[in-house]
Amino acid sequence: MTVRLPDDPELAEEAAGLRSAYVHVPFCRRRCPYCDFAVVVDGDPGVDAGTEAYVDAVVAEIGMEAPGFGPLDAVAFGGGTPTFLRVDDLARILSALDRGFGLRPDAEVSIEANPEDWSDELGAGLVAAGFDRITFGVQSFREETLAFLGRLHDPEQAAGAVAGARWAGFRSVGVDLVYGTPGESIEAWQASVERALDLGVDHLSAYALTVERGTALSRAVAAGALPAPDPDLQADAFAVVDRACLAAGLRRYEVSNWARPGHHSRYNLSTWGGGEYVAFGVGAHDHRGGVRSRNVRRLDRYLAEIAAGRRPRAGSERIEGRLRELETTIVGLRRAAGVALEGLAATLVDHPEGRRLVEAGILAVRRGRVVVVDPMRTDAAARAVLSLSEADC
Amino acid sequence: MTDPSRIRNFSIIAHIDHGKSTLADRLLERTGAVEERDMRAQVLDDMELERERGITIKANAVRLDYTAGDGRTYRLNLIDTPGHVDFSYEVSRSLAACEGALLLVDASQGVEAQTLANAYLAIEAGLEIVPVVNKIDLPAAEPDRVAAELAGILGGDPSEVLRVSAKTGEGIDELLEAIVDRLPPPEGDPEAPLRALVFDSFYDTYRGVVSHVRVVDGRLEARRPVRFMATGLDAEADEIGIRRPAVEPVEVLDAGEVGYLVTGVKEIDLVRVGDTVTDAERPAAAPLPGYREPKPMVYSGLFPTDGDDFERLRDALEKLRLNDAALVYQPETSRALGFGFRVGFLGLLHMEIVRERLEREYDLDLVATAPSVAYRVELTSGETITIRSPQDLPEQGRIVSIAEPYVEAMMILPAEYVGTVMELAQSRRGEMGEMTYLSPERVELHYELPLAEIVFDFFDQLKSRTRGYASLDYEPSGYRPSDLVRVDILLNGQPVDAFSSIVHRSEAYRYGRAMVERLRELIPRQLFDVPVQAAIGSRIIARETIRARRKDVTAKCYGGDITRKRKLLERQKEGKRRMKMVGRVEVPQEAFISALRLEP
Structure with missing residues (x-):
């Protein structure tokens, strides 16, 4: 198998053809002050039912999905805190997915975890259940930043979890970091990044607060x-994280994501390429058959709908034709690989708006692709795509 | 025919809030013109805006029948006058229709500059003045001090000053007696050809132009042909009548009487305040003296914030002009603000009133450029041109000199503020004239000032430095050459016409600095660095840089977020569409508005 760079255009285009599944686990020990994801903490409606009832519901929802999708190239467990569930519950969901859609032997099976949940037993259990990829919500290696962000772990726990995961046998180990927290100096941020890279992570996501x-x-x-x-x-x-990752051998393949060759997230690359995926759990969104649907965000409603034998949908949207092209272009431009010089992208670079972006050093045409060369200003390019009228195309 | 000796024509001169309207209400009520229970407070101020601002824009005339202490019944014609300096010409015409005036002063506040200016106008016009101290019921009232001040100004005795409370009615009977006793009856030749002074004119949707007139000589009869002598318009007196304040048509208005005239004419331009109405078949040899064309002093560009509203703005201005002969305008195009109008006003208050009426009555959202004055520019070609907009200033090389309008400003203020006000006037290029102590506490201060300074921020500064205790009045005193320059504001090297301003050379740097700093704050960061510069000709005098926006991206975008993100971007894109392009720079309309609204 040839290893390809994470920002390889062919890899990006192929990812659009992958089939994946997402499972949302909403439980958290507490709600972080900056988080707007679909999470529940003690006291929220539906939490009393317990995690097992939730797992039952997710398994039931998987059973409701229409057949004809798969086999799966990637499975992602996100949250919330997926490791809030017991390993055998996670395994139960995995085998339900396998039963429903089939899991390719080389499928990427990833999970998000909080450092404070880590134990060698947990790691061993996850690997045994089939997970080959783990991402820790580290956010920072600086105490004050962790306090500001309301996180429950300390830097040493995070370092220990990353090291432990390496030993446990995950194929890819990654961390999420957050930058731009008020009060954090550039030097402190650089130190955090370097600590993560020194731990030898395969993948790093860095998000602006x-x-x-x-x-x-x-x-x-x-x-x-x-x-x-x-x-x-x-x-x-x-700029600091981008430089440091490059020096450590991780390449940026999306606005906020860096990976060693072969360690990109297949699931994410697929969603950015307009690929189709099924999704289960509270607040989960799927994209299948040209339709994007979303589940209800409240746990109690989710459980009630499942109990009533219904898919817990909150709404859906048809993504086809021009809208589909708009989306794949906008989202595609977030990738380092950019998008092919055709359709909307080709129109854009010939349009005055596009030329402005080229002049301003935001957009460029490279090797037959339209690429955002200043990723921190990707949205300027996205708005320009949206502003192209039907008449321009 | 009414015996002229039984007629008294008078007006009330008062500062805003000194109680003129309340006094008028009380006179109406006491003479039975309106029943107390029908009394809508302040009957005479009938426009919504007038009520809100407490000022009278349009003069009005009401006839009151009063049976005096001598047992005889008199016709009192109360002629309302606008209270503000911007309308001093209209004031002078209203006063010309009277033989006397009540000079009404708030017992807790004393004489204000505008009141005094109008009182001087009345004295110059030969009117008999009855000084009245109002609001004597207020706890803070100092009737003795104010009476002494009034007596000092008018050269009379404090005992001649009447004391009333328009609110409680105290002293109103004495005041009515004084009107009959102390004001002279009209004089005029009832047999001479008709001469009637137009002292007010307004447009009524159903009747066309309605004028208020004072018959000086002869008689005005219904259904007779009349001529407006200044404009040469011939028309028929469709209807004449009086107001009590309800409208009451009459057949004849004799010499000395006051009433209204309807001719069916639709253009207010043809029936101007100050004109003389005569009999078209038996015209007078000469009009009454004192007619003047209304002359705008202050100019500003008015632009709809929504370019689609241009036609509505045009219609609205046309409608306002029906009622306001002093309002002049012509289309103006601004690269920054689009299509609008350059509008001339009598003064700042007039400007504000027009703007407010456009926004309120016509539901327009407007941007107004900084007000400016009319400059006279002498060119190397020997020609002299008048420019009303900074953009019209020719290039430096073609200019020999620029002259700007000056005014004679009169301020009345508490003596303790003289120092700070002199400092202010000096800093605004004022030349001091006379200074008079009206009383030990109050000073009347005269300055020659460039009108542009007053239009700029002088009045606000005066108010803030004297905690609102100073008052200001001014009248034009001719043009003087000044060292003036045009400061242009450039965005990314492109001049933004709406921000150009003609200022004194010594003020150029301050203006330029203030504008570039303000714009740096107001204009959002762009794709690239944008220099904001102030320049005189090609010389840059101030510069700031709006640094390019460095972060313009959402951090996360996963499967489920895509719809949300697309919608967010759509909204941002819509916001962008509403921006105006100045060269390559996107400027939100709000930035223009804020930059123009803030005081320089």
């Missing part, structure tokens, strides 16, 4: 109790 509506962070910023993240400092922080 974002003030999402409805979060505790957003309320604190609005009230003036906390400063908003400084976008210029975030741009500096991005």
Whole structure:
């Protein structure tokens, strides 16, 4: 098997043809102040039913999916905190997916985990259940930043978890980091990044701290109790992580993702390429047969719908024709591989808006592809794509 | 025919809030013109805006029948006058229709500059003045001090000053007696050819132009042909009448009487305040003296924030002009603001009123450029041109000199603020004239000032430095050459016409600095660095840089987020569509508006 670089255009295009599944596990020990994902903590409606009832419901939902999808090239467990579930519950869901769609022998099976949940037993159990890829929500190796972000682990726990996962036998070990937290200097950020890279991670995701509506962070910023993240400092922080990853042998293949060759996330690359996937659990979104559907975000409703024998849908949208092309172009431009110089992308680079972006050093045509060369300004390119009128095309 | 000796024509001169409307209401009520229970507070101020701002824009005339202490019944014609300096010409015409005036002053506040200016106008016009101190019921009232001040100004005795409370009615009877006793009856030749002064004119949707007139000589009869002598318009007196304040048509208005005239004419331009109405078949040899064309002093560009509203703005201005002969305008195009109008106003208040009426009554959302004045520019060709917009200023090489309008400004203020006000006037290029102590506490201060400075921020500064205690009045005093330059504001090297301003050379740097700093704050960061510069000709005098936006991306985008992200981007794109392009720079409309709205 030839190993290809994570930003290889062919790899990006092939990923669109992959079939994957996503499972959402909403449980968390507590809600992080910046998080707007579909999560539940103690006291939220439906939590009392227990995790086993949830796993039963997810297995039931998998059984409701129409046949004809698969076999699966990738399975991703996200959250929330997937490791909030017991390993045999996770295994139960995995085997339900295998029964329903079939799992390719070389399928990527990934899970997100919090460092404070790590134990060697957990690692051994996950590997035995079939997981070959683990990503730790480390966020930072700096105490103060972890406190600001409301995380429950400390830097040493995180380092221990990463090292332990290597020994446990995961094929790929990765960490998520957050940059631009108010009060964190560039030097401190650099130190965090280097600590992660020194641990030998295969994959690194670095996200700019974002003030999402409805979060505790957003309320604190609005009230003036906390400063908003400084976008210029975030741009500096991005440059730091991008440089450090390159030096450590990790290549950027999306705005916020770096990997060693062969260690990119197949599941993510597939979603960015417009690939189809099934999804299960609270708040999960799928994309199948040209339709994107989303599940209800509340755990109690989710459980009630499943108990009533219904798919717990909150809504759906047809993604086809021009809309599909718009989406694949917008999302595709987030990849380092960019998009092929055809269709909307070709129209864009000939359009005054596109030329402005080229002049401003945001967009470029390289080896027959349209590429965003300043990833921190990808949305300028996305808006330009959206502004192309039907008449332009 | 009414015996002229039984007629008294008078107006009330007062500062805003000193109680003119309340006094008028009380006079109406006491003479039985309106029943107390029908009394809508402040009957005379009938426009919504006037009520809200507490000022009278349009003069009005009401006839009151009053049976005096001598047992005889008198016709009192109360002629309302606009209270503000912007309308001083209209004030002077209203006063010309009277033989006397009540000078009404708030017992807790004392005389204000505008009141005094109008009182001087009345004295110059030969009117008999009855000084009245109002609001004597207020706890803070100082009737003795104010009466002494009034007596000092008018050269009379404090005992001649009447004391009333329009609110409680105290002293109103004495005031009515004084109107009869102390004001002279009209004089005029009832047999001479008709001469009637138009002292107010407004447009009524159903009747066309309605004028208020004071018959000086002869008689005005219904259904007779009349002529407006200044404009040369001939028409028929469709209807004449009086207001009590309800409209009451009459057949005849005799010499000395006041009433309204409807001719069916639709163009207010043809029936101007100050014109003389005569009999078309037996015209007077000469019009009454004092007619003046309305002359705008202040100019501003008005632009709809939504370019699609241009036609609506045009219609609205046309409608306003029906009622306001002083309003002049012509189309103007701005690269930054699109299509709009350059509009001339009598003064700042007039400008504000027009703007508010456009926004309120016509539901328009407007951007107004900084107000400017009319400059006279002498060119190397020997020609002299008048420019009303900074963009019209020719290039430096063609200019020999620029002259700007000056005003004679009169301020009345508490003595303790003289120092700070002198400092302010000096810093605005003022030349001090006379200074008079009206009383030990109050000073009347005269300055020659460039009108542009007053239009800029002088009045606001004056108010803030004196905690609102100073008042200001001004009248044009001619043009003077000044060292003026045009400061242009450039965005990415492109001038933004809406921000160009003609300023004194000594002020150029300050203006330029303030504008570039403000724009740096207001204009969002772009794809590239954008220099914001202030320049005189090709010389840059101030510069700031709007740094390119460095982060413009959402951190996460996974399967489920794609719809949400697309919708967010769609919204952002819509916001972008509403921006105006200045060269390659996207400027939100709000940035223009804020930059223009803030005080320089």
